[in-house]
Amino acid sequence: MRDFSQEVYKVLPVHYGLRNLQMASQQETKGKQGESASKKESGTATKANPVENLELDSLFEALEGDLTSLDNEAALELIDQWYSSLHKAKEPEIKEIANSLKNLKQxxxxxxxxxxxxxxVLIEIGDQTSDLAGEADKEVKTPLHRLGKQLSKIGVSLGKQEDREQIEQIDxxxxxxxxxxxxxxxEAAQGVVDTWYSLLxxxxxxxxxxxxNGLKELKQLxxxxxxxxxxxxxxxTRLGEQTEQxxxxxxxxxKGPLKKLGKLLSKTGKSLAE
Structure with a gap:
């Protein structure tokens, strides 16, 4: 069974990834591993620099960049790669992260x-990664804490971005x-109704x-x-009252936009009844 600290190094709950960053990290690591092997042959003891540390740095760089420009296909491949590394682990903390990665991929x-x-899901993975960091070895504790916080932060920002978009739709x-x-x-009215129905x-x-249900009835009309x-x-009128509530x-x-929307819907309904 792999050592727990080795598994910890591989905890990279990736939703976003840049394949070129990963490949660059792997190439750099191969070079350093070659140097390490040469030093061992010459009798000089050298501490290995794990590939996972370099990949953590690459992931931080990707997560702190413009996430909207990242390629989904590359992200899915990276999720697959890290899931395959984690899901066979016997440690329950790592298996939880693997399961969350599976949900993220879906x-x-x-x-x-x-x-x-x-x-x-990203917030969940971030929390799980932070929890794992608390039990991790000293050399990976800080980077894992940082990774967990960054993933949670991105998860929160995604929700806020969607909230802003929905408020704009209400406006x-x-x-x-x-x-x-x-x-x-x-046709235009049906499109608006479909948008709100799909959200609710x-x-x-x-x-x-x-x-x-009221929107569905409205579409039929x-x-x-x-x-x-x-x-x-x-x-x-009924939709207005429900929306205001x-x-x-x-x-x-x-709160403000929805209450205003409710009043306008009720007002429109009453005007049509006259």
């Missing part, structure tokens, strides 16, 4: 995961509702599920060529 590969979903919808809604094309219908929150304004009125309990940043 999310990235699906192409449908939200920023919050990927962010939550865009507010502008639409404040204008002349009679001029909105049915998988939620475990009952209030959000109710809104998703939009598809009906014979639907009149009065048909939309009760659905929009969710806004009252929403997190900071969403």
């Amino acid at each position: 999310l990235v590969k699906s192409g449908k995961a939200t920023g919050h979903e990927i962010g939550e 865009s919808l507010l502008e639409t509702l404040e204008g002349d809604i009679t001029g909105i094309e049915p 219908h998988k939620s475990e929150d009952e209030n959000l599920q109710e809104i998703a 939009l598809k009906r060529k014979t639907a009149k304004g009065a048909d939309f009125a009760p659905v929009l 969710v806004g009252a309990e929403a997190a900071r940043g969403f």
